Amino acid sequence: MISGIGEPGEWNGYHFKSPSVLDVGDFLLVAYEGWSEPTIASGIGLMIGIERWIGTEQPVVLFNIGNGYSQDLQLANHGAGELMIYAIDVSNPGFQMDLPVFPYILKSSEQLSIPIQYTRTSESGSVPGIVTVHSNSMIDPLLTIYLVAY
Amino acid sequence: MKTTIITALFSAIVYFSVPISAQLPRFELVDYPDGPVIIPGFQGNMDNQAVLDPDVIWDGNRVRIYYTAVDALGVKRIMLATSSDLVNWRPEGIALAPQPGTFDSDGVSAPDIIYIDGQYHLYYTAESMGLKQIAHVQSENGFSFSRLRTITLTPSYNEQQFDSIGVSDSSTIYSNGLYQMLFRGHDGTPWWKIGLAISTSGTHFDRIIGGVELGSNFGKGPHGFDDGGAEDPEIWIDDENHIRMLYTSLHY
Numbered sequence: 001m002i003s004g005i006g007e008p009g010e011w012n013g014y015h016f017k018s019p020s021v022l023d024v025g026d027f028l029l030v031a032y033e034g035w036s037e038p039t040i041a042s043g044i045g046l047m048i049g050i051e052r053w054i055g056t057e058q059p060v061v062l063f064n065i066g067n068g069y070s071q072d073l074q075l076a077n078h079g080a081g082e083l084m085i086y087a088i089d090v091s092n093p094g095f096q097m098d099l100p101v102f103p104y105i106l107k108s109s110e111q112l113s114i115p116i117q118y119t120r121t122s123e124s125g126s127v128p129g130i131v132t133v134h135s136n137s138m139i140d141p142l143l144t145i146y147l148v149a150y
Numbered sequence: 151m152k153t154t155i156i157t158a159l160f161s162a163i164v165y166f167s168v169p170i171s172a173q174l175p176r177f178e179l180v181d182y183p184d185g186p187v188i189i190p191g192f193q194g195n196m197d198n199q200a201v202l203d204p205d206v207i208w209d210g211n212r213v214r215i216y217y218t219a220v221d222a223l224g225v226k227r228i229m230l231a232t233s234s235d236l237v238n239w240r241p242e243g244i245a246l247a248p249q250p251g252t253f254d255s256d257g258v259s260a261p262d263i264i265y266i267d268g269q270y271h272l273y274y275t276a277e278s279m280g281l282k283q284i285a286h287v288q289s290e291n292g293f294s295f296s297r298l299r300t301i302t303l304t305p306s307y308n309e310q311q312f313d314s315i316g317v318s319d320s321s322t323i324y325s326n327g328l329y330q331m332l333f334r335g336h337d338g339t340p341w342w343k344i345g346l347a348i349s350t351s352g353t354h355f356d357r358i359i360g361g362v363e364l365g366s367n368f369g370k371g372p373h374g375f376d377d378g379g380a381e382d383p384e385i386w387i388d389d390e391n392h393i394r395m396l397y398t399s400l401h402y
Contacts, residue, residue, distance in 0.1 A: 017398035018202065019397075020215075023387075023394075024208070031204035041190070042186060042190075043189035044215065044217055045187060047179045
């Protein structure tokens with residue numbers, strides 16, 4: 001059952017019905033009617049059904065440059081199907097990652113651990129970086145992780 | 151009078167050759183942000199009362215949503231909107247309007263569209279003098295449908311059956327030369343059910359007696375999520391060749 005979409009008072013909070021599905025493989029696009037009250041059809045809305053989606057244990061990863069320890073980025077496939085990752089990049093070259101061979105297939109419920117280190121270059125103070133995970137899904141990029149080295 | 155307390159969407163994997171089984175949805179459904187994408191009045195007076203029954207299709211360039219448009223006088227038409235990014239929607243006007251003096255003179259609604267071999271096939275609910283039937287019309291571009299309209303499915307007129315006085319709200323798939331249509335049946339009671347009809351021509355359907363009659367507790371036992379009935383079926387074939395269905399469940 002799919003429920004819980006819409007809270008009382010919202011445009012689809014009384015009920016939602018009449019689904020129509022566009023199945024593009026990696027995800028579903030579902031159009032539906034939303035009703036805010038028993039006699040008020042508020043409009044047509046959309047839901048995205050995601051079969052293959054990825055998460056991280058830590059959306060923000062901190063690096064203490066002084067102790068030299070590396071960190072691991074933990075990526076997990078929370079979806080029901082396989083996920084093909086074809087690239088992972090980082091905005092600041094001071095962060096180095098130990099990447100797998102691409103394309104990498106992340107199976108359902110599987111986790112991928114990526115060691116990452118920071119080597120200070122010319123910046124001083126805290127240094128930000130953004131890791132972007134790219135997949136073959138139409139929902140791309142899938143994931144961004146924020147890095148801070150201090 | 152039907153009192154709907156909660157309605158929700160239920161997903162089932164339906165295998166037509168074996169007893170129906172229900173499994174957990176394969177997809178995690180999340181509400182698309184920013185509220186409705188089409189609201190009453192989106193295309194002016196013709197849909198300013200309500201926008202209902204969306205049917206979504208990809209045409210190779212854009213997403214199309216065909217929907218029932220209701221005006222202030224209660225006239226039902228089928229209208230079209232398109233988008234290339236799911237955020238900005240373009241009004242495309244009337245796809246189909248009621249035809250005076252015919253079986254759909256009192257309204258056309260519940261668009262059910264499929265694309266086969268260069269033709270958009272639009273199945274819809276045709277209303278006239280209180281009678282609801284499912285009709286068909288086709289078009290090359292899918293923006294306007296002006297060809298001959300035909301009735302594809304009539305009520306059973308059998309008092310013992312769930313669709314004795316009306317049929318509506320179809321959803322159709324086509325595979326390997328066979329059209330399969332799910333539809334809502336009306337028997338004068340408030341407990342609607344979903345039935346199945348098949349066709350090899352696409353213009354005349356035969357109902358499968360006893361096949362896929364969902365509703366009135368298909369969900370689970372007393373106080374199940376669809377103990378009030380089932381309606382608005384949506385059927386499709388996924389990339390693993392499973393036939394899948396979403397429908398509206400009614401619960402008292």
